Amino acid sequence: MNKSTLQKIHNLIKPYIHRTPVLTSKLLNDICEAEVFFKCENFQKMGAFKMRGGVNAILNLTEEQKSKGVVTHSSGNFAQALSLAAKTLNVKAYIVMPKNAPQVKKDAVKAYGGVIIECDSSTKARETEAARIQKEKGVTFIHPSNQDHVIYGQGTAAIELLEDYHDLEYIFTPVGGGGLLAGTILAANHFSNGCKVIAGEPKEVDDAYRSLISGNIEKNETSNTIADGLRTHLGDRNFPIIKEHVEKIIRVEEDDIIKAMKLIWERMKIIVEPSAAVAFAAVLKEKTDIKNKKIGVILSGGNVDLSNLSFK
Amino acid sequence: MNKSTLQKIHNLIKPYIHRTPVLTSKLLNDICEAEVFFKCENFQKMGAFKMRGGVNAILNLTEEQKSKGVVTHSSGNFAQALSLAAKTLNVKAYIVMPKNAPQVKKDAVKAYGGVIIECDSSTKARETEAARIQKEKGVTFIHPSNQDHVIYGQGTAAIELLEDYHDLEYIFTPVGGGGLLAGTILAANHFSNGCKVIAGEPKEVDDAYRSLISGNIEKNETSNTIADGLRTHLGDRNFPIIKEHVEKIIRVEEDDIIKAMKLIWERMKIIVEPSAAVAFAAVLKEKTDIKNKKIGVILSGGNVDLSNLSFK
Numbered sequence: 001m002n003k004s005t006l007q008k009i010h011n012l013i014k015p016y017i018h019r020t021p022v023l024t025s026k027l028l029n030d031i032c033e034a035e036v037f038f039k040c041e042n043f044q045k046m047g048a049f050k051m052r053g054g055v056n057a058i059l060n061l062t063e064e065q066k067s068k069g070v071v072t073h074s075s076g077n078f079a080q081a082l083s084l085a086a087k088t089l090n091v092k093a094y095i096v097m098p099k100n101a102p103q104v105k106k107d108a109v110k111a112y113g114g115v116i117i118e119c120d121s122s123t124k125a126r127e128t129e130a131a132r133i134q135k136e137k138g139v140t141f142i143h144p145s146n147q148d149h150v151i152y153g154q155g156t157a158a159i160e161l162l163e164d165y166h167d168l169e170y171i172f173t174p175v176g177g178g179g180l181l182a183g184t185i186l187a188a189n190h191f192s193n194g195c196k197v198i199a200g201e202p203k204e205v206d207d208a209y210r211s212l213i214s215g216n217i218e219k220n221e222t223s224n225t226i227a228d229g230l231r232t233h234l235g236d237r238n239f240p241i242i243k244e245h246v247e248k249i250i251r252v253e254e255d256d257i258i259k260a261m262k263l264i265w266e267r268m269k270i271i272v273e274p275s276a277a278v279a280f281a282a283v284l285k286e287k288t289d290i291k292n293k294k295i296g297v298i299l300s301g302g303n304v305d306l307s308n309l310s311f312k
Numbered sequence: 313m314n315k316s317t318l319q320k321i322h323n324l325i326k327p328y329i330h331r332t333p334v335l336t337s338k339l340l341n342d343i344c345e346a347e348v349f350f351k352c353e354n355f356q357k358m359g360a361f362k363m364r365g366g367v368n369a370i371l372n373l374t375e376e377q378k379s380k381g382v383v384t385h386s387s388g389n390f391a392q393a394l395s396l397a398a399k400t401l402n403v404k405a406y407i408v409m410p411k412n413a414p415q416v417k418k419d420a421v422k423a424y425g426g427v428i429i430e431c432d433s434s435t436k437a438r439e440t441e442a443a444r445i446q447k448e449k450g451v452t453f454i455h456p457s458n459q460d461h462v463i464y465g466q467g468t469a470a471i472e473l474l475e476d477y478h479d480l481e482y483i484f485t486p487v488g489g490g491g492l493l494a495g496t497i498l499a500a501n502h503f504s505n506g507c508k509v510i511a512g513e514p515k516e517v518d519d520a521y522r523s524l525i526s527g528n529i530e531k532n533e534t535s536n537t538i539a540d541g542l543r544t545h546l547g548d549r550n551f552p553i554i555k556e557h558v559e560k561i562i563r564v565e566e567d568d569i570i571k572a573m574k575l576i577w578e579r580m581k582i583i584v585e586p587s588a589a590v591a592f593a594a595v596l597k598e599k600t601d602i603k604n605k606k607i608g609v610i611l612s613g614g615n616v617d618l619s620n621l622s623f624k
Contacts, residue, residue, distance in 0.1 A: 042581045269354045269614035271581040302581035
């Protein structure tokens, strides 16, 4: 992967994504004792950066593949992203989701035109069902985070951020499946002057942190975090990039995630999901080491189920 | 009041306020069957349009008045606005607040440098206390909504909105004390080509609606609305402007306010306070009459006490 290829990918997907704004807050700068630039992927189409990778994956299919369609398994943002990307590009999308996925997520996928295939909630059941659909319908499987064109697409958020602020010294992202983190690393390597990439990860699902130590892809025994987008583990396409280049992975407690999210909601008046707040929680935890630096933070998404709040 | 004076006022306050962004949402356009342009005063300094009027009121004082300071009575956004405006302009601000005002609001006023004077919660007690401070300290009283320079300042949000989108056919604002509505009317009269101004008002505190019918300033018997910024009544400076020029006042139910607020939070990923959602609730209620029109909505503020949500 080189700079001009990444640039071409960015140009290719531009017509189908928003160039999201970068926001700053004097008050949050004061709290961090640094200059923080928030890349607002919560304002991205369907509410998360995943639209970028979904679009890029589909654009890189052959015409024959496009005519048959795509399939993924996800109950989160990638389900919506692939549905909307496919609809935008006139491709059929099958989304394998666990039967017990929240109705609000099923509704969102349907609204974006995805065809839902329900299965049991185990990872095994999802993979089996996706493989069955793939075989039966001749469609192409698109992995939510562990596929080159998905990774490259996710990296375009950081490309834009670095175009706007070329002298950033650090970019913070959350890490779940590893697509955003690996893509951001590629972007920083090719579009910055030595900008380092740091990831935030919930301590409750610290598989990526442990993977860096062991050198192998570790998994999580539990999934007990409010950051529901970060429960998955890394994959063989993104782990090598992360292992080689990530500056560090900072683990954050659940209370830190909630505190970071509340700060962003209250002070910036924007809605970010818990997974997005993990990156900012890591900034707050790393405070002393990044004092007075210029820092980018990828606010990865803004899809929160408000019916869990006191709106009802 | 003429166009060039309003323009001068806008230029005067520009260095001390944010030019807030105008956001749009395809999905909300689809729901409204119209093109809606949201002027995001929730991103204004201290989180609400009131900063505009506060700054303008202080800038129009004499040097002697400035040296002595200002006083207001408010437990809402104007308390914070006058505190921050005064601090920005090196003027002392005394804020008369009821003893039982939420601690979070008192803290915000203190953080912006305002000196809090506590009193009983009745309107009478607040007015008496403010008058006492005014006399004792020789400071100037600034009313939150019923004072010419406050009204003119509030109108600058609509001036900016019309500079960005000069062909708006309607602008919707919430109405409480009447400062924003009257200022918006002045801006529309001078900076648009016949743009009409419509106000949304909670049915629970429909004093402005009743004032239009009776021709006199009516008051509210109760204050039972989630839109806590809109409980006050109109004043003798803004009512004549409103009476003569407002297109109509649309009353909305509490459920409509919550529904409108939830739509904005979920779909636009921004935080607006209930009072701001009242203007959009009015758009939704007026839907059939404004089909396919270009509509501005002033999202008046974003100060919500999140500890009332399920964050704790």
